[in-house]
Amino acid sequence: MRRYPYIDVARGIGMVLVVAGHAMGISMYLTCFFMQLFFVLSGYVYRQGKSYKQNMKRKTERLLVPYFLGSIVLLGIYKVLGRTTKEMLFSGIGILYSRYCFYNMDIAAEKNNIFFLDIANGAMWYLTSLFTAGAVYYAVIDVCIRSKKKCAGYIICFLAVSVCLAKLPILLPWSIDIAFAGAVLMIAGTLLGQNCSIEKWKKKWIFCIVVLFFVLAKVNPGINISVRSYGNYGAWSVLLFILVGICGSILCMWAGAMIESMWLGKILAYIGKNTVVILIFHIFILQSTEVIAEKIMELPPPESGWNLCYQIVRITVAIVLCLLLNRCLEYGKKVCMNKKKIRGDET
Secondary structure: OOHHHHHHHHHHHHHHHHHHHHHHOHHHHOOHHHHHHHHHHHHHHOOOOOOOHHHHHHHHHHHHHHHHHHHHHHHHHHHHHOOHHHHHHHHHHHHOOOOEEEEEOOOOOOOOEOOOOOOOOOHHHHHHHHHHHHHHHHHHHHHHHHHHHHHHHHHHHHHHHHHOOOOOOOOOHHHHHHHHHHHHHHHHHHHHHHHHHHOOOOOHHHHHHHHHHHHHHHHHHOHHHHHOOOOHHHHHHHHHHHHHHHHHHHHHHHHHHHHOOOHHHHHHHHHHOOOOHHHHHHHHHHHHHHHHHHHHHHOOOOOOHHHHHHHHHHHHHHHHHHHHHHHHHHHHHHHHHHHHHHHHEEE
8 A cells, every 4th residue: 555654744643632632631723633633544545446344354453453452451451550350340341342431421420421441541442433434434435436426425324324323322332323424534535535635735725724624623612522522512513523624634634745754744654653552552651651750759730831841741751652662562573473484484
């Protein structure tokens, strides 16, 4: 598959925003689009030629295998830290259900809700979410590419289904309730990839998208897709959620194209190539650095400039350690493959 450097940069931007959001909270103008970004980018790089089974097998290898392996590692760590068997069993149920909580946050008070992802795996629901959205997307995308009318029909149907599912009192396992909205974002990404060259867009078009992005973000705040919150208008915010996600994704890709040859772009591109490991382990590292920092120093006040510096250090440490871990895993995988090859040659 052809690699697009600016796509890796855009992924890197999105992942930095994810880590920053979990470390200290960030502006609504950043949180309103960064999760949609990964759906759009996944669709953008799609190329025809593989069967549905082949595409889903690839998604399983890239998303589900790391999800369950990472979950097992975190379970082991928390067992060593003293979790009881009952607590471990609940955490295991959370891994299988793969949602942040059980009830819609708009309906159930926080004290009455059930929160599943309690072993520093609060971001990992996104891996199963992208898988279920992919299951819907791959079923229709080749038809969408061939026929504009059928593509429009699928998008309208998926939007209608998303609005209906958004009214459910519970969050469905594996983000089934947001899979159709995710599929629309992926279809939008494919249409952009098939018909547009983002890096060649004129500045006046980008300016218009910037204006539209800020208007949409201002009109529809409160997006938090991990708990199926599409914005301030409940189920009717689905379309606004998708539009602001597409606009933000286009801006990230355009920015990626502008800086891909700079040192900053190369760093972000490297981060963008290793998003899965960062997604799995960054919360655990953020929590660990917080515990260590509390023991060796007095933490700065939340509103101070020193706190901003402290949070930047936490974010940097989390990303760097995840990247080092990924390098170790790649090296271990390479060694195992070489040993297997040698044994095969000997036989």
